[in-house]
Amino acid sequence: xxxxxxxxxxxxxxxxxxxxxxxxxxxxxxxxxxxxxxxxxxxxxxxxxxxxxxxxxxxxxxxxxxxxxxxxxxxxxxxxxxxxxxxxxxxxxxxxxxxxxxxxxxxxxxxxxxxxxxxxxxxxxxxxxxxxxxxxxxxxxxxxxxxxxxxxxxxxxxxxxxxxxxxxxxxxxxxxxxxxxxxxxxxxxxxxxxxxxxxxxxxxxxxxxxxxxxxxxxxxxxxxxxxxxxxxxxxxxxxxxxxxxxxxxxxxxxxxxxxxxxxxxxxxxxxxxxxxxxxxxxxxxxxxxxxxxxxxxxxxxxxxxxxxxxxxxxxxxxxxxxxxxxxxxxxxxxxxxxxxxxxxxx
Numbered sequence: 001x002x003x004x005x006x007x008x009x010x011x012x013x014x015x016x017x018x019x020x021x022x023x024x025x026x027x028x029x030x031x032x033x034x035x036x037x038x039x040x041x042x043x044x045x046x047x048x049x050x051x052x053x054x055x056x057x058x059x060x061x062x063x064x065x066x067x068x069x070x071x072x073x074x075x076x077x078x079x080x081x082x083x084x085x086x087x088x089x090x091x092x093x094x095x096x097x098x099x100x101x102x103x104x105x106x107x108x109x110x111x112x113x114x115x116x117x118x119x120x121x122x123x124x125x126x127x128x129x130x131x132x133x134x135x136x137x138x139x140x141x142x143x144x145x146x147x148x149x150x151x152x153x154x155x156x157x158x159x160x161x162x163x164x165x166x167x168x169x170x171x172x173x174x175x176x177x178x179x180x181x182x183x184x185x186x187x188x189x190x191x192x193x194x195x196x197x198x199x200x201x202x203x204x205x206x207x208x209x210x211x212x213x214x215x216x217x218x219x220x221x222x223x224x225x226x227x228x229x230x231x232x233x234x235x236x237x238x239x240x241x242x243x244x245x246x247x248x249x250x251x252x253x254x255x256x257x258x259x260x261x262x263x264x265x266x267x268x269x270x271x272x273x274x275x276x277x278x279x280x281x282x283x284x285x286x287x288x289x290x291x292x293x294x295x296x297x298x299x300x301x302x303x304x305x306x307x308x309x310x311x312x313x314x315x316x317x318x319x320x321x322x323x324x325x326x327x328x329x330x331x332x333x334x335x336x337x338x339x340x341x342x343x344x345x346x
Contacts, residue, residue: 030077074160171196229307234300240343298337318330
């Protein structure tokens, strides 16, 4: 019996069932779309910065992947196994310059005066990290901020950050700075080690009341209404309703346009595309991923003599984005879509 089990285990290993996770493949699948294939950054912060990799522990990287940053774009990867996350961490470590080493931080907490640290934070940190540690606005390296800033100031009051970062790691970052980013050494700025301890104590105090983000509650991913008019009349009503709310109609096409041979499209499935450039710029500034759903669109479909109009629910998209800054914009867009759909079906 033991021999059979041993042979089975060897067979499974040889076929890759028990093989170690491929960190490069996992990174490419789960991380590269935001952080770049080589960790150069994009919507997400660059991970290949030598000063970053030298200062963060494997535990910090592991916890960041596991818990994410609620409301700050970085999702929590709860479905990945510990072995898979460790493989991703190992892949990220491969970007460290040859011969460099990871700083080993002690486990003990930093003792400081949080009250004094609050004043220092307002003077030295709030401009980048926000008055309440909420982090820099926008996200990524495109559209939302100048390209000479290679990294967005993180949200220090975020429960994901506070769970991943140790006191000693935060202290080391303040003392040494982070080369390649606007974060310079606080020692070089004239602060003492005692000042930095006070700052760490204040940042750690955020953990007593961390910024909690709850995605909008919404039941359906699609908004849908029934029209009492013909398909052609409904499409014209959609166009008028969009123009009446300061949108420009870009084009009207069948749902299958470009997907089937020309002339074979289902003429009873029509999409109306429209946009407001001011709205687009505002949304892209908050999160470049919004571009996937631009321009705005409403679909009209006739089936069995019934005409329905529908649109993607922006509030549902807000849940997927994990970006608290988008919630208000998605809420406004929801109201706009609802008004257009209601007017088109009155």
